[in-house]
Amino acid sequence: MSEGNASRVVRARWEGVVIDILLVEDSPSDAVMTREALEHSKLINQLHIVEDGVLAMEFLRRRGRYTEARRPGLVLLDLNLPRKSGLEVLQEIKADPDLKTIPVVVLTTSKAEEDIAKSYGNHANCYITKPIEFARLAEAVRKVSEFWLCVVTLPPERK
Numbered sequence: 001m002s003e004g005n006a007s008r009v010v011r012a013r014w015e016g017v018v019i020d021i022l023l024v025e026d027s028p029s030d031a032v033m034t035r036e037a038l039e040h041s042k043l044i045n046q047l048h049i050v051e052d053g054v055l056a057m058e059f060l061r062r063r064g065r066y067t068e069a070r071r072p073g074l075v076l077l078d079l080n081l082p083r084k085s086g087l088e089v090l091q092e093i094k095a096d097p098d099l100k101t102i103p104v105v106v107l108t109t110s111k112a113e114e115d116i117a118k119s120y121g122n123h124a125n126c127y128i129t130k131p132i133e134f135a136r137l138a139e140a141v142r143k144v145s146e147f148w149l150c151v152v153t154l155p156p157e158r159k
Contacts, residue, residue, distance in 0.1 A: 019073040019149045020046045024056040024089060025107075026081050033134060034076065034107070037141035045149065048072065053084025057092055060099055072102060074148045077124075079108040079115055087118055094123040101155040103148050107141075 021038070025031045031049050038047060048069065050056050056077070059066040075093065079086035086106065093099045103125040108115070111129050119127050128144065131137045148154075 019154075020048060020070045021074045021076060021145075021149075022056065022059055022072040023047060023049045023076045024051075024053065024081065024086065025049060025076070025078045026051045027078075030078070030130070033137055034141060037134070037138035038145060040138045040142065045145070046070070051082075053081045053086065053089040055083075056081075056089050057084070060093065060102075073154050074145075075102055075104045076107045076144075077104055079106060079110055079119070087115075087122060090119065090122045090124055103152075103154070105144055105148070107144075 023031060023034055025034065028051075031051075035047055035049070038045060048059065050059050055066075056075075058064045059069050060072070060075075062069050077086045077089060081089070086108065090104055090106070093102060093104055100123070104123075105126040105128060106119045106124045107128050107130055109130050110116075116127050125148075126144065128140055131140060
């Protein structure tokens with residue numbers, strides 16, 4: 001999925017603020033379901049989708065084709081990614097002083113205790129096993145979005 005096709009604004013507003021979300025997901029069908037779940041939640045967000053861990057870090061560091069990217073307020077991260085795993089991406093984000101305050105929600109199909117432990121050990125803010133049914137996924141994404149984008153106060157970007 002290209003950056004131009006992946007960015008999309010969800011139609012409802014929360015205090016007029018648009019929060020960018022970076023979805024790191026290699027499965028086109030899971031990316032579409034997550035985007036539709038966000039739309040279903042009625043929050044306004046700018047959703048950016050990248051399909052591997054290398055592109056995720058380029059996006060977050062505003063390199064390559066992402067030099068104009070805005071800092072996301074939330075990262076939804078799959079663990080099973082090509083080129084660089086989700087755990088490697090998580091480690092890099094949380095080790096970088098400029099990125100470590102961005103909330104990272106692991107959103108993956110893995111139920112493995114080792115993946116859960118490693119994710120939290122690398123400072124994931126939340127770990128969610130993706131529900132298979134769309135209605136359950138939509139509800140999980142709605143709850144995550146509402147919490148991270150409406151309830152908590154996100155830290156400012158480091159200058």
